[in-house]
Amino acid sequence: MTTPRISGRRLRRSFLAVAALGTAVALATPAGAAGTARTAPAAQDGTEPRSAVAARTAEAPAAAPAATAAWVAGTRAYLVIGAPGDTSALRTAVTANGGSVYARYDAIGVVVAHSASAGFAAAVRAVSGVQQVGATRTSDVPADAYAPTIPTAPAQTPTTLTETARWDMTRINADKAWAVNPGSASVTVGVLDTGVDDQHQDIAPNFDAANSASCAYGKADARTGAWRDIGTHGTHVAGTVAAAKNGKGVVGVAPGVKIASVRIAEPGSSLFFAENTICGFMWAGDRGFEVTNNSYYTDPWMFNCPDDPDQAAIIEGVRRAQAYAEGKGSLQVAAAGNSNYDLANKRTDSSSPNDSTPVSRTITNACIDIPTELPGVVTVAAMGNGNIKASYSNFGRDIIDVAAPGGDGASGVYSTLPGGKYGNMNGTSMASPHVAGVAALLASANPGATPAQLRTALAAQSTDIACPSDSRCTGTTAKNAFFGEGQVDALKAVDGGTTPPPGKFFENTADVTIVDNATVESSLTVSGVTGNAPAALKVGVDIKHTYRGDLVISLVAPDGSVYLLEDFPNGDSADDVVKTYTVNASSETAAGVWKLRVRDNATRDTGRIDAWNLTF
Secondary structure, three states, X not given: OOOOEEOOOOXXXXXXXXXXXXXXXXXXXXXXXXXXXXXXXXXXXXXXXOOOOOOEEOOOOOOOOOOOOOOOOOOEEEEEEOOOOOOHHHHHHHHHOOOEEEEEEHHHOEEEEEEOOOOHHHHHHOXXXXXXXXXXXXXXXXXXXXXXXXXXOXXXXXXXXXXXXOHHHHHOOHHHHHHHOOOOOOOEEEEEEOOOOOOOOOOHHHEOHHHOXXXXXXXXXXXXXOOOOOOOHHHHHHHHHHOOOOOEOOOOOOOOOEEEEEEXXXXXXXXXXXXXXXXXXXXXXXXXXXXXXXXXXXXXXXXXXXXXXXXXXXXXXXXXXXXXXXXXXXXXEEEOOOOOOEOOOOOEEEEEOOOOOOEEEEOOOOOEOOOOOOOOOEEEXXXXXXXXXXXXXXXXXXXXXXXXXXXXXXXXXXXEEOOOEEEEEOOHHHHHHHHHHHHHHHHHHOOOOOHHHHHHHHHHHOEOOOOOOOOOOOEOOOOEOOOEOOEOOHHXXXXXXXXXXXXXXXXXXXXXXXXXXXXXXXXXXXXXXXXXXXXXXXXXXXXXXXXXXXXXXXXXXXXXXXXXXXXXXXXXXXOOEEEEEEEOOOOOEOOEEXXXXXXXOOOOOOEEEEEEXXXX
């Protein structure tokens, strides 16, 4: 049957049909919060479907997170940001200015505060030591935040469906990968989503309850069942990542790895606010998840703009949490979105804020979709059944990293749904877990690989997909606006065809702007490597520039020695520099601060250091 499209932008829109015991039926979903487009039928606005919110009961095998203050109407949530390491001054500023501390993340210098005072943000911004303050929503914090209830465990329906090699799995050679390495039980993928039905027959064998929780409202709740699905989306995503190879229903990309549920969607609205995302990333880092899947954007803004103080704080808070998780060894994989929108040429946004009344606004590329456009996050575009971009998938040159099957029209991605059921969904939400599964296979085949190594390997093992006859798809077959580095390949991830770079690997993904007639540098601290650098030190460079003939690129060793990598001919009008150089650095001490130095010798054309790395 053709699957119906269900709108609702946050869960990177899916089109859903449910099948129980092989019988497919359409799933109706009620409307979400006022002013949102979560579940209202609409197929063209590029939003993702928020699924129906499950009924909940107040079962409490453990105490709910302690409330810090009584809820009152008009309560809003804020991020208060200062220097990492100690939030005591921030907390004092919050309470002294009519607020209460709901949660704190000392390691990244972020406090989640609640206040019903209209002047709270302005007052706290004026306090010494406070770097940023921003409201995370334009609606009230729900009263449920002060006594969170636990979603009901759905009744389970045993299936008579048997496993088959579905089109999406054969497209990425997952069916062949299973015979080589189905994934290691020591690798955990965190599903940051609407929750997961841990009792589902295809998920229960791989579910990690000890490392699952709810992060709704911005504070971890590890009570049994707090992680359950308040819709259907998270369970569908989890099945694509790692449904068990047990003869029943479906098989995930990495059926041997573990799944942990971190519910970051709030009941009632199914929205993913910044404090929830921060909590989820901090939980992932502290729990040692090798990979997380993020098939959502951080509400209520489709794009967060740094010239708005509220949105600037959201960007910084979530960025710090993502960087913390990555620093703990966790790679974040995220859906690109379903608006058929060019993320490299942003112009307007008419869908935000989605928790109250959306307004039309003019935006620029400085405004970003988070977490998918944060440094270090793998951004995934969706493909239909073939070498084609899914009709709804967002795209963007130098934004999209890789692509994977997300389904389109009648060719949906078939996976698990709560209550032992199965069904089709289409969306970049469905493409992202395919990539998370491949990343988990890479982590299984290469124990100890860093997030940077996994990112590099995901790109290297992908199959190049050429642009179609579509002027919006710019770039080369090897890397373009629709498919990035190409479609991921699960077999290459496990058969030794592509592995993370050998030796110690260090990377800096922070952007550094290259301006006309100037020299800029990007630093990289090397630690844990004794002795001198190798005679074949690998220097990976990714520079975005509209005329590389302007550039001179050098490597600067910790002692200040300069190694010329390339002085491009003045007439070289090609875009970008994406290549790896080999340097004889055997006379240099390995440990210390290395720098990539870029000199722009002309006017008019500018760019940025997008990323660079060293392999020892």
